[in-house]
């Protein structure tokens with residue numbers, strides 16, 4: 483069976499004349515990358531040299547539409563000088579100081595700003611340098627919280643099938659993708675999996691638009707809590723819209739019922755908004771749009787629009803309360819967390835989100851975007867198109883009627899052997915992903931409009947039509 487967590491190398495046939503592709507192959511260990519493609523001479527490493535608005539360019543001068551915001555990250559598009567200037571200004575003023583017992587103005591200002599934007603009483607920001615570190619921090623903070631309040635047995639955490647929560651060993655333990663975990667077992671114990679809310683492959687007798695499905699899925703969490711023993715369970719981690727598996731939007735009633743269950747069993751509800759926050763779903767935090775307040779939000783990526791690394795967990799008063807007292811200390815931190823330059827960039831990015839009305843733009847355009855890519859339904863290979871905001875998954879199937887999916891060999895041939903390469907060659911950067919059933923994921927820069935949606939649809943139509951022909 484193929485290892486499903488590799489990102490697919492693009493088989494670029496020629497590159498710039500400075501030998502950068504060869505040099506990359508010689509010395510750079512690329513992440514989640516099957517290096518044999520390059521070692522065996524089946525392709526060259528694509529070298530991306532420049533970005534401008536909704537596009538980036540490779541070292542041959544070829545232009546690509548950034549249909550996945552590079553890695554669900556460059557929400558505001560490439561080449562924003564204001565963000566570069568914010569970074570340069572901060573570097574001149576104070577390039578680095580940690581947030582370990584000391585503070586600096588940008589971290590304070592950014593924490594205030596995030597608290598203002600976050601729902602409910604999520605009033606406390608713990609910075610990290612990434613989304614995975616935010617997840618790691620959340621699980622640790624929750625475990626310590628319960629030790630401090632006299633419930634030391636509460637340590638297990640629940641997450642969902644096929645969900646990705648990052649690579650640190652705690653976050654990886656919560657990840658629901660066996661292929662991503664198998665080489666690193668044993669991972670952190672006490673991680674329990676429950677069903678996700680895949681609307682295309684749901685249990686017999688349920689309808690994805692019906693609250694009964696939402697309640698059914700949430701009740702699987704209650705079942706797991708009871709099975710494990712409520713005195714041992716400390717947290718539920720979920721993405722409001724789950725990325726892996728292809729944009730599973732929460733069904734009606736689901737998040738509300740999860741909230742009730744967490745309250746009933748004294749379990750913290752953690753919304754992993756690493757992807758969903760900062761406009762991806764049309765609000766600063768997608769949980770605000772869904773009208774449910776979690777106990778913790780984790781976020782990263784879009785906070786700086788990718789112009790500098792930064793993550794955070796934002797926690798409520800209840801979680802933080804025991805840390806206010808006596809010698810209690812969260813013995814946890816990261817050198818780069820709340821970095822002054824990253825914080826300055828995040829503040830500048832928030833200014834742009836606000837000034838340019840990015841949330842309104844996404845909410846206004848999500849319908850037309852969905853309608854445009856939904857035209858692909860007439861292709862025999864397209865089983866489902868789903869998502870919301872600027873975040874959609876197109877599930878590919880062998881048979882539309884039976885929803886039969888591809889076997890491992892076919893998925894390998896289709897996704898790695900054909901689709902990723904052809905989409906990239908056609909000038910569209912998006913993701914062909916088989917961590918669950920095969921999907922193409924679209925998460926474009928939040929600045930795109932109808933002309934870009936049309937381009938995406940046309941390229942996808944052409945490439946998916948050809949993919950069907952070679953199957």
Ligand SMILES: Cc1ncc(COP(=O)(O)O)c(C=O)c1O
Pocket residue numbers: 611612613614615617646647648649721725754755756757782783793
């Ligand atoms: C939902 C989710 N959680 C966590 C992470 C890990 O974030 P990072 O790569 O910044 O550690 C990701 C990364 O894509 C993610 O999508």
